[in-house]
Amino acid sequence: MTSPTGRPAALPLAHADLSALLHAIARQPRCTRAYLTRLTGLSRGTVATRIEELIAAGLVVEEAGASKGGRPPGELRLNGAAGVILGADLGSSHCRVSASDLAGVPLASASYDLRIADGPAAVLGGLDEAFQGLLSSAGKRPSEVRAIGIGVPGPVEHRTGTVVRPPIMPGWDGFAIPEFFADRYGVPTLVDNDANLAALGEYWARKEDSEHILYVKISTGIGCGIVSGGALHRGAQGAAGDIGHIRVPGGEDLLCSCGNMGCLEAVAGGDALARRLRAQGVAEARTSRDVTRLAAEGNPFARRAVREASESIGRVLATLVSFYNPNAIVVGGPFAELNEELLAGIRSAIYHRALPLATRSLRVESSSRAETVGVRGAEVLALQQALSPEGLQQLLTARVGS
């Protein structure tokens, strides 16, 4: 393998170094060699050599930065022309897709309705068409795709991308999604659940000092995506973040869909709130979206229910703050639209109960990019794979071949 300059790129010898540098460049706007030296602990000379190799291989480009007197430091970014990343966020009734270049610049995006219950063949066939549409409108070829990330509304065995006993995805149990796309693109396809990908998307959109993020999705059920030190924490069986079935006080007589009594979801999930409102005579409360709408319209029963739910959720989050000490908790899902109502209750419980040190600079906020954070997280998952030591081999081969 030779680089465009003709000299041997010698890249396979140092993939872990290169991978670390590429990740840092991808995450840091206006990235300089001095920053990379500080961040990685590599010597200045090593960083300089490696960056030259990455530029020669066409994966990194350099621009003159703003001068503060003297020679301006070169600003580094990934070379957008080096490939395309595809992302998808599959919901129960809706899908959002997007294509970005390797530098993270959006090329095209779309969204469309679907029924996840139609099963993998129909849904993934439709998704593939949507991907083709994005590529076509961005003027890119399928051979330029470097990795694909897909979020689904159910549990996933991440290593194989297999959907595992999903409550709201009939027909998907045991289906390995990456195999569907393997023949079509021949690139890595990464699959994860929607809360994990939203957590990753929120992490990526934040600054360097936000390494520990909890994304709490409040909908029919309640789940949580966990980022630790910039990477998803999935746990021993991939079950981490399943906070909907934590026991909470005051729910002792409430039966949860899991068969236990008093789970957070049975007290504060969307279905539970809708059921409680109907019992109070609010017949139109059928789903969590109805509850959201009623509360937004000022229905006092709905507002009261949301307020009580937010306190229960906040009490659980206070425990998790003491244990995990995150930089930020981001609340998403349909209830997150009730910004003030919901966050007030959650914040109140957390600040009342967690230790001052852990809440000193804790941010508790609703997702400012609720619609797109999932698909962005899917792209980030795919990009991280493409820039990993393993993925880098394929990236370099493809780069030389294309």
Add this chain to the structure above:
Amino acid sequence: MTSPTGRPAALPLAHADLSALLHAIARQPRCTRAYLTRLTGLSRGTVATRIEELIAAGLVVEEAGASKGGRPPGELRLNGAAGVILGADLGSSHCRVSASDLAGVPLASASYDLRIADGPAAVLGGLDEAFQGLLSSAGKRPSEVRAIGIGVPGPVEHRTGTVVRPPIMPGWDGFAIPEFFADRYGVPTLVDNDANLAALGEYWARKEDSEHILYVKISTGIGCGIVSGGALHRGAQGAAGDIGHIRVPGGEDLLCSCGNMGCLEAVAGGDALARRLRAQGVAEARTSRDVTRLAAEGNPFARRAVREASESIGRVLATLVSFYNPNAIVVGGPFAELNEELLAGIRSAIYHRALPLATRSLRVESSSRAETVGVRGAEVLALQQALSPEGLQQLLTARVGS
């Protein structure tokens, strides 16, 4: 720099690769090139080249493995002769120190009494003497030390090794421990709190598939060390694992040392139990060790108190299992000696409350190496630093120089 074979070692160009390989070799008994290829995703050729470089640099040695017919695969380990790691576990009244070679083989260990309240000058002076004694009895020179790890019974700002407002370490607030040793050895000194180091020691003693560990220390206070994916999770302010101040049901009228009502520590910590026993007429219950001894002797009030405490702790841990999905929870501290009593209550609460998937292969056990796991964790922290891309530079320089 040239290797013992005379050819340029060329090591500085690929520290991250080398660091990843050294970590894997350190952690995996009977490590083979095939294993490293699978683990790192590097190509077979790259692994072979890198291993030759590490052998040439004197950091790795190879032995013939057991033959299964055909040529036996070479088994790799770190070269013990390449350096010494020092570890210390400072308690409030006791210290344990140990020296190991780079391959993890123990060279010497000792323990002695101290009073942490005597302050940094006296305590660290004594510790330095203890280190000198270890080196002398192991026949090693101070110049062979590559890194030092130290555990303390209080909060630490890990980045600088500074003790921060420690409740039981008067005179230590704001003291930066690494500076004390910088002149004496000129090597990195890493400092962390005792629960974190015990978690790291437990992680290191376990097999490759135990990447997520909680170490729960139950003593006067209650704290937790967290390992995520093989690395300590310290959180945004280094406050992660502070589970003693999580609110628990049934403690509403109990004042905690932190000033709040109903913290886990106020319900189930050693001081709380001793106070409760005294209120029940058991005048000899003054400390958590008294409670442990009384319960072990069969005092029914003490046994009842320990049983109730274990259920409160178990309820909190059930929440953390649902959130974090660890491979194992290890219980340490003086109460851990009450193996059966304590673990029965904790296990019962966890299995009753956490989801089946998260408890399917969860191990809940007392530390089988309670006395030494802290100092072992201190050595692991120091070793990880020595093998990091940053530390590796120093290791190679020292190796060539020694």
